[in-house]
Structures are given as structure tokens and as C-alpha cells.
Amino acid sequence: MKRKLALAAGVCICTAAQAQSSVTLYGLIDNGISYVSNQKTSSGAGHSNVFASSANIVGDRWGVTGAEDLGGGLKAIFKLEGGFSSQTGGLQQGGRLFGRQAWVGLSDTSYGALTIGRQYDSVVDYLAPRSLAQSFVGGLGFSHPMDNDNFSDFFRLDNSVKYASIDYRGLKFGGLYAFSNHAGDFNDNRAFSGGATYNTGPLTLSASFMQIDHPGDGAAGALDGSSTSGDATFHAGRQQVWGVGVNYALGAATVGLVWSASHLTDAAAVNRGNSLAPVSTGSATDLRFNNYEANVRYLITPAWLIAASYTFTDGRYSNASVNAKPRWNQVNVMTAYSLSKSTDVYLMAEYQRVSGASGTIFGGAFIGGSGGPSSTNRQFLTSAGLRVRF
Template structure:
């Protein structure tokens, strides 16, 4: 990603003679055209659709990041990152100016400490083992309803995060996000931790996250306003954990990842931009176990092919219904780089859900499809262009 660098000598303003600052402006636009085989319309019927799409693989964004050398190995650092729609230019993340990330911190020879709106440790350490969080697959490959946060859909506000340096391949970190609520310290607060280890072609990762009363109001760790997109589920407790690994064999990288998500006393789940409510007066316990196998093949330095398969075993339980929905999703994509900053891609996904009848999960739903299917199957295909700057 080509970066615009501006270096300013702090001696010019009489601070520290040898201190320097750097500021980097960067961004990405991912736009395309998509086809979905079945979207449920207001009448309940299913209709196919061809539509202009954006952020098929990664979210459109622009941002600025910077660092100031304080001497002795210390740096003051910051990042401000805006999310927008490439099809209409509108703000994402509920209209926030810097809805993707907004933090400031310090880096040292031992690690970094940052404060602000940030990603949790599951996203930092575990999700990279999946094609759901990468420049190959991305948002359309994420697991059902992004139940394990692998799709980078949600961020945590009021967060304090530590990330270690690389200790001969070992990295670790943790995060705590405050509720900011007087008299309700644990109401909509979050904490997480994770680690990864790399040695030669092999990488293994693990992560954990817990949020108490996620999405309860807009002032806590997870913004629950209907337009923010942060709270994909409303529940009394949300927990995610898992582990995964990858192994590179020449131009081929093989990956396996497992994640488990637990939602206690769930009242709603977002499927697209619409909240599907649990039956009135029946808080529901939900569990998801996601098993993903993936492969990436660098055919040439400019041409890559990637594929993945995810099996998601679910449990849905309240006073009237006990169900075991199961999702099978197959994903395939190819991308060709026209330059270091520009590539074109073609991707396709097929999802089939069973055992979901009588629950809010009745009907397949692929991320980025625009909404659930009227049947238990859905197919989505996208072609697009990405430009980084």
C-alpha cells in the first residue's frame, strides 16, 4: 500500500532537538457488482437480485496513523480510521467519523499500550487463521451472522489494549473495554486475550473474548444502537474462544480454525441491517461451533486462488423451542494484481442451512448478500476492483 509520508522535525518548534514525527495517510476502496440467488422480500417470497456492492472483501476505508519518537525506544502513536460506502460515499459504523478505529497510545521495547476504539484479541490473534479475515475472502466468507467476530464487523469502545513485541515468534496481548456506566461497572464491558506463535512455515493462534450485556446502550464497550453494526447479537453474556493454525508449503498455505460462541439470554440477532427478535418473553440461549478448513494458492506472484469450507453447528434453546441448526458454506475466490496497489477479483459462496425451522435462523444468509433467503439455500457471487493508496 503506497503511503504518503510527512516527516516534521520537532526542533523546528523548540521541543526536543532529535525527536521526529511521521504521519501516514492511507486507504482502500473495494467496489463491484454482485448477484444473489434468493433474498426474502416483504411478502415473504424469495427474489434474485443483481446489485452494486462495496466492501465485498474488506471494508472501504481511509485513515491516518502517526508516531512521534520520544527517545529511549519510546514512541507516541495514534490511528484514526474512517469507514465509508464506496457505492454512495456515505459513512459506515452508524455515521461515525472514525468508526473503524480511533486510538492513541505508547510503544516501547516491551510492547504497545493503546486507548480508544479498537479490535479485540480474537480479531487480532485468532481470526487471521480464517479466510473470513484476510484480503482473500473477507466479509463474504465470514461465519453465520459473524457469530465469532471473525468478519471484523464490530469494534470495542473505551478499550485499553496491550500487545507484546515478537519474542522469537511468540506474540500475546489483552484488552479491557469499560462500560463507562456509574453504578454498572460490568454492564456492557468486555475483556479478551490471545496469543500466536510462528516458526518457519507454521503458525498457531488462540483467543478468548467475553462481553457482559453486549449492546446495552450506546455508551458501553459495544454500541447497541441500531445503525452502528457493532452489536450483532443482544444477550446477557457473549463469549467467544477458539484456536487455529496454518502451514505453508511453497506457494500453498493450508489452514484450520475452530471457534466457539456462546450467547446467554439472547433477545435479538442481526441478519444484515435488520434485527430478528426472539419470541416475546423467551430469552434464548445460543451456541455456535464453527469449523473451517481453507487453502490459499499463489499461482503466480500476481495471481492467487483461495477456497474454504465452514461447518457451523448451532444450538437454539428457550422455553418453547429446542433446535439444532446447522450451516454448510462453500467459498471460492480468485484475484489478479494489476499492480502493487490494484487488483481485480471474482468470488462465489454457497450456503445451506438445516434444522432451523421454527427459529429466527430459518433461511440461509451469507454475509454481504443483502438479507436472508426465503429458502434454506443461498448463492452469492461478486466481481470487483480494489485500489489501495
């Protein structure tokens, strides 16, 4: 009898311990077919292309996330998330097993969460959701030129410590610091960012900033710039991003306005096209991007969504031999229909025109996800696909 009671007590203790912890396996696959009007070939000529595409809206991923209740409102938390191509099965983010996210930390119901590892910056966390480039609606194709503000979370930051507050009556805020890991040069390839979002009824306001010193300076530090990574879009002396955004819900519709600015000093190279090898600017170059976006999304039915955005980017490209003012105009539209809570089909299209970029590496239009820049100043991209969450 005592053995039975002891066994029963042991089972109850184990069951209670398991109930206080949770581990979840999850993922997403986004596959489709795309058409691009002009894709620059190795000879320099342009040609249309029909190609199998993945991650048209969001990157393919799988991950494990979990939490352990430590009592008193305190939890140990973690997330491991890897990106892959569902067309080839290969790993993304330079072949990393958990290239999208890899962090561990503590969360408290009264004070917020503190996490350490490979993580998203505050622009991604707070400001980017006001844009269709990072709202699980438009994705990479809707991003601003070269994703210069990281709204489409093209990169993550290594060696980072992040704080995220709890919700204080609609206000959330946080910040991140990513270490350089360079002995004798604390500032080389380090990053820091901060942001906040305030939600009250139908209105949501957001603001954020980020600074990276010497982004892409080698594989160590905050932003991996090695040729096998593809993390660093720009190789420069300094990259700064800041901006504000607003969304307003009107029944089944949500409208948004976003402004962001990116400033790169002493830029040496830019990641363009489908190659991880960055394109040289020729000499130390001052790059500036002012991005303006107006967007709308509308639920025709609970299962049927339509969305559209217009973006205008006012640029500046100046060095010892060039002083240009490139400008990008882009129109984006999409529709998606949910077949279930986890599966939907979609159709999307983007058109971009660039002007004032003669004599710079931005002379050809380049829509994110098009597979490469155009040989002319115009490019059209359309994609149809299926997206499944699990």
C-alpha cells in the same frame, strides 16, 4: 553572519524534529457487482437480485496514522480510521467519522504497546487471521454465520485499553479491557479478551478468547447496541468467544484449520439482513455456535492468487418454546489478480445451506454481504470487483 548561522541551526533543529515524527494518510476502496440467488423481500417471498456492491472482501476505509519518537525506544502512536460506502459516499459504523478505529497510545521496543480508544478485540488481532474471513482474501462473504465469532471484525469495542507485546522469538500476545462507563454497574456492557500467536518457520499457531457482558445494552459501554449503530450483532446477557487455529505454508500454498465457539446466554435479538433493527428471538434464548473451517490459498504466480474454504457450523437454539439444532454448510472460492502493488481485480462465489433451523429466526440461509437472508434454506452469492489501496 550570526543571523545566518542561527537560521541554519534553527532549520536543522526543525528538520531533525520532523524526522522523528511521521503521519501517514491511507485508504482502501473495494467496489463491484454482485448476484444473489435469493433475497427475501418485504412480502416474505424470495427473489434473485443483481446489485452494485462495495466491501466485498474488505471494508472501504480511509485513515490517518502516526508516530512520534520520544527517545530511548519509546514512541507516541495514534490511528484514526473511518469506514464509508464507495457506492454512496456515506459513512459506515452508524455514521461515525472514525468508526473503524480511533485510538492513541505508547509503544516501546522492549515492552510492547499500550493503547486507549475504539479498538479491535483479541479474537480479531490473533485468531481471525488464520481464517479466510479476515485475511484480506475472502472477507465478509467467507464469514461464519452472522459473523458470530467476529472473525470478519463486524464490531469494535469502545472505551477500551489494549496491550500488545513485541515479538519474542515468534511469540506475540496481548489483551484488551473495555469499560462499561455505567455508574453503579461496572459489569454492564463491559468486555475483555486475550490472545496469542506463535510463528516458527512455515507454522503459525493462534488462540484467543473474548467475553462481553450484556452486549448491545444501549449506546454506552463496550459494544454500542443502539438502533443507529449496527455494532452489536447479538443482544444478550453474555457473549463468549474462544478458539484455536493453525496455518502451514507449503511453498506457494498455505493451508489452514480453525475452530471457534460462540456462546450467548439470554439472547434477546440478532442483527439479520441489511437492516440495523435486530430480529427478536421471541424469549430469552441460549445460542451456541461451533465453527469448523478448512482453508487453502495458493499463489499461481506472484500476482495471481486462488483461495477456497469450507466451513461447518453446528448450532444450538433453545428457549421456552423452541429447542433446535441449526447447522450451516458453506463452500467459498475466489481468485484475485494484482494489476499493481496497490490494485487488483477479483471474482468470488459462496454457497450456503442451513438445516435443522425450522421454528427459529435462522430458517433462511444468509451469506454475509448478500444484502439479506434467503426465503429458503439455500443461498448462492457471487461478486466481481476492483480493489484499490492508497
